[in-house]
Amino acid sequence: MTAVALPQQAVGPTFSPAKMLHARNKTVEAVQLIAKQIRPGMNERQAKDLAKATLEQMGMERIWHGIIVRFGHTTQKTFNQRIDPDNVLGENDIFFIDLGVVWDGHEGDAGDTFVVGHDTQMQDCAMAARQLWQTVRDKWLQDGCAGSELYQYAAKQAEAMGWQLNLEIKGHRVSDFPHAIYQAGNLGDFAACPDTGLWILEIQIRHPTLPYGAFYEDLLIRETTSAEA
Template sequence: MNTTLSGKEAVGERFALASMGQAQRLTWQAVERIAEVIRPGMLESEAQALGKQILAELGMERIWHPLLIRFGANTLKTFKQRSDGDPVLGENDIFFIDMGVVWQGHEGDAGATFTTGADPQMIACAAAAKTLFDRVEAYWREGVAGTELYRYATDQAQAMGWTLNLDIKGHRVSDFPHAIHRGGDLGHFEGAPSPGVWILEIQIAHPELPYGAFYEDLLI
């Protein structure tokens, strides 16, 4: 248990940093497993249903936020926005997976973007979301504030030629449920974010074409 966290970083009595790391690993295994079965010709709703089935097979304790799978132009949608229609994944297309799953009482949250086919701009977009995440994560390790992380992310995205969606700025996780602690957004946190309790979210948009990419992971 970690008893040093308080305020917007408060955690419950069951919280353990090692358990957060384990939840992170299990969540990434689930993301990768779902990505492997998503194929061109599949409806977005079909992928979603298949994803839920796979999570159940993997022995998740519960879903703490809805599983989101977005195809094509819906990759521009934020978490709170509904998908437009029920698109079919194309032979040259882009999609992302975003999941929040509880494992052994601790919240995992991960998301990544994938492509089908060989469209170079889509492949570059998916890669750029991960690259930008990695740059911001490295900056976090220097001990900067959460507010500074998203200022830096904005500048880096612009330099890379992409548009950062600032409607999402990361959020809290902990032993379930983290919501009782009301931690707010990472991008509004004025302290240096502690390991194991914050999710860094990166969502970018192509500057001209109707799609984007998403990547998120635990800062640990």
């Protein structure tokens, strides 16, 4: 990527769009691989340890944000709240995984929600987070909206779908490691249209009456993403 207009979208001298996409793809792969290994009866601490071991086997460089695995009622928690290490996944339950991993000097960040058992409302919740993410991404592609407009739109769409959007979760920058030196702030507070390959769109929703929610995040890019598969 060449020079960008806003300091919030600055990148380092080693930044590569191809490496950024590779980091994204490897992190999405890791989320799916870890999810396949999680079973009812496992607690959040065991799931986090499993995730770390899987990432090490995959050859990660490092973790750039803490591994988050949430089961059942803790799927309502926000990013900065601790996991509940003794919280056990039930036979009919919902969980999500959120990973921030460095691959080849670039930050991957991906998250998705999964259901064990046959609870159709939980299945609908997990699917709704993915669908809402795609709807908001389509808005970005078609209209070139500012980050703040995207989250206003997301809240309205979530309500229309029968879910509650957690507006404490507003997305963020990624880049060549470490992106934090740019002090970019949240996507939901960004006053310009986010550039491709630099921002994570995060969607976290809650069931309107039951004690659980769902989470989905991915890199905003103009190429085809897993959400469209």
